[in-house]
Amino acid sequence: PRSKGWWLDELFQYQGFWMSSFPIRGSMLINDHFKPRPTDIIVATSPKCGTTWLRALVFSIINRAAFDFNDHPLRKLNPQELLPSPRLLSTHIPYSLFPKRMTDDTSACRFVYICRDPKDVLVSKWHFSNKLRPKEVPPLSLEEAFDLFCKGVSHYGPFWDHVLGYWKASVESPKKVLFLTYEDVKKEPLGCVRKVAEFLGVPFSQEEENRKTVEEIVKLCSFESLSNLDVNQSVAKRSERPVSNSDFFRKGEVGDWVNHLSPEMVEKMNQITEQKLQGIGFNFH
Numbered sequence: 001p002r003s004k005g006w007w008l009d010e011l012f013q014y015q016g017f018w019m020s021s022f023p024i025r026g027s028m029l030i031n032d033h034f035k036p037r038p039t040d041i042i043v044a045t046s047p048k049c050g051t052t053w054l055r056a057l058v059f060s061i062i063n064r065a066a067f068d069f070n071d072h073p074l075r076k077l078n079p080q081e082l083l084p085s086p087r088l089l090s091t092h093i094p095y096s097l098f099p100k101r102m103t104d105d106t107s108a109c110r111f112v113y114i115c116r117d118p119k120d121v122l123v124s125k126w127h128f129s130n131k132l133r134p135k136e137v138p139p140l141s142l143e144e145a146f147d148l149f150c151k152g153v154s155h156y157g158p159f160w161d162h163v164l165g166y167w168k169a170s171v172e173s174p175k176k177v178l179f180l181t182y183e184d185v186k187k188e189p190l191g192c193v194r195k196v197a198e199f200l201g202v203p204f205s206q207e208e209e210n211r212k213t214v215e216e217i218v219k220l221c222s223f224e225s226l227s228n229l230d231v232n233q234s235v236a237k238r239s240e241r242p243v244s245n246s247d248f249f250r251k252g253e254v255g256d257w258v259n260h261l262s263p264e265m266v267e268k269m270n271q272i273t274e275q276k277l278q279g280i281g282f283n284f285h
């Protein structure tokens with residue numbers, strides 16, 4: 001269906017997920033041509049779950065030795081230019097759409113995934129879509145956005161199936177897929193940064209701990225710090241619509257849904273989440 005707002009792209013159902021033609025072609029290209037390297041790090045997310053934040057954190061973790069923390073090192077957030085290896089790649093593509101040579105071979109590459117309470121994802125997406133909407137397109141109501149999201153009709157949706165794919169992979173191959181939540185990173189940023197570093201095989205040394213490098217990284221990647229830098233330049237340039245860096249920074253909070261969703265909406269969304277994630281050993285609370 002062709003719909004409105006950020007949902008205005010023409011979405012197609014491809015291998016169980018709603019996607020626009022660009023990532024569908026992208027996933028076909030990955031399937032046919034992409035040669036993963038064992039050192040590749042893939043930051044994977046569903047849109048609006050903290051992509052920008054996680055990219056900045058992982059980039060800082062792996063490049064910290066080359067950083068002068070006083071010199072705004074994230075201004076150079078272009079992994080290919082700064083350091084060719086390890087490659088840091090970022091995608092919204094669902095886990096099941098990657099070729100087996102990437103997912104079944106434990107030494108092929110690693111994934112760091114972040115997800116977020118779908119109620120906050122919906123609110124974030126709704127604001128984002130209306131911000132990016134061309135003038136001639138009427139705003140998308142929250143009710144319409146809610147309905148589409150619950151039906152799974154949103155970029156890379158159904159949201160819950162996206163989460164499930166990465167969750168299952170993280171349980172089956174914990175050395176290959178690290179599963180994080182936005183809520184955990186907000187609550188325990190230092191612990192999460194240490195966890196990511198360990199997962200990537202670059203744990204913080206005692207000397208770095210003494211120098212408070214973990215704290216420096218968290219500060220460098222904070223909402224305030226990132227929103228003042230042009231870290232999403234490449235995304236903005238690629239887009240056909242006018243996207244600015246500031247569009248990726250709205251509130252950066254957990255639980256903003258209380259200010260937007262009706263009790264009925266909350267109940268419905270929680271019900272879908274319970275149903276979809278039943279018995280897997282993970283939920284958003």
Ligand code: A3P
Pocket residue numbers: 045046047048049050051052053120123124125127221222223224226248249250251252253256
């Ligand atoms: P809100 O719209 O709820 O504020 P993505 O990068 O995947 O597009 O996700 C965007 C969401 O992440 C936005 O959520 C944005 O404010 C939030 N965000 C971006 N950088 C952040 C940071 N450093 N810390 C916390 N939240 C951040």
